[in-house]
């Protein structure tokens with residue numbers, strides 16, 4: 362066992378992934394590819410207890426996400442309890458299914474903040490990417506959020522199929538009164554990895570998108586903050602995944618499995634505790650799953666002797682597993698990784714002008730079952 | 737400097753036992769506050785104007801002449817949008 366050197370502080374975030382159900386079918390969905398194997402959901406009482414225990418551990422931010430969290434009809438009960446316990450409460454939603462009445466209930470429950478995720482500002486691509494006609498709805502939802510006095514925070518996942526529209530996306534966010542806009546380049550795990558050939562932009566596309574974003578940043582400086590998140594593939598820099606394993610985030614998945622990130626369950630040989638059997642205190646401080654990759658003691662070369670190891674903690678464990686078939690390896694986006702050629706090849710392929718002819722794989726339960734061999 | 741400071745849009749101010757300090761919470765983040773920042777922000781409730789806040793602090797800590805320090809903090813906090821300043825009522 363690798364004992365972490367530094368004392369373990371409290372988690373700052375409790376991420377409650379309350380359901381994997383979702384009306385959308387995003388091709389970059391961050392839910393595990395085999396999500397359909399984990400259909401069980403915690404009861405309301407279980408979630409209330411989890412909220413309580415997380416707050417006792419010292420978590421201050423509580424995020425409700427999914428899937429689409431609106432599909433839990435006890436969401437307002439959970440939000441109200443989280444708010445009462447002193448969390449800053451965040452709802453991360455696509456807005457599908459959000460009504461005036463529901464928003465009023467969230468307001469009464471004390472919800473602090475809503476992050477609305479958009480797929481694109483252009484109706485066609487949006488509908489294409491989500492398989493549903495959701496664009497106008499989101500526009501309406503954005504207005505409803507704003508009208509109730511919430512800060513308007515938007516997130517748009519950027520990829521090859523919408524990156525050319527980035528100026529339009531920013532313009533639309535501004536028209537909706539967004540105060541904060543995150544333009545997050547797709548990260549290639551889960552569904553986005555399956556669709557990587559179709560989703561990864563070329564260097565030139567990325568460069569142009571950043572330049573356009575910079576122009577808008579200058580123009581809108583007074584009323585909107587824009588964050589452009591560069592993909593780690595192109596940067597050639599492993600990111601400090603989840604701000605350090607078991608350092609900031611405690612994620613509880615729909616069936617109660619607690620993990621340091623959304624997708625850690627895929628890692629072989631690690632046992633993640635379920636909140637139905639263990640307290641969050643045990644989960645955070647004592648469980649093997651949370652302790653295993655804390656700190657730097659678990660590393661092998663080239664990370665173990667690397668001067669940047671405290672900066673990025675060797676990058677993302679899931680990416681190491683997915684690309685190098687070794688969860689202890691350096692994240693292959695790192696040029697020092699012996700598996701970096703895999704990333705380099707994907708980048709090269711993205712340079713070709715011809716669009717990939719592979720069909721996109723849309724996230725849905727049937728595909729999920731097919732992909733994990735259950736259908 | 738004059739007027740009535742109140743918390744900025746989307747910010748929440750509270751005491752955090754696990755951090756042993758006052759904090760400001762905002763969408764997806766947290767700022768830990770030192771003691772003097774905590775004492776000042778605790779009084780920025782949208783009812784007290786700057787003069788009242790200064791008088792209150794000077795009395796609570798039995799230390800006169802706090803106005804410059806309070807103003808410096810308020811200027812910084814308004815710049816960061818932790819606080820908004822309502823204009824003084826004529």
Ligand code: SF4
Pocket residue numbers: 383384385386387389390391392427428429455724
């Ligand atoms: S990324 Fe899309 S499909 Fe996946 S949970 Fe979010 S809204 Fe649903």
Ligand code: SF4
Pocket residue numbers: 599663664665667668669670671673674675676691692695696697698
């Ligand atoms: S070798 Fe490991 S620690 Fe060093 S930069 Fe690469 S991933 Fe990070």
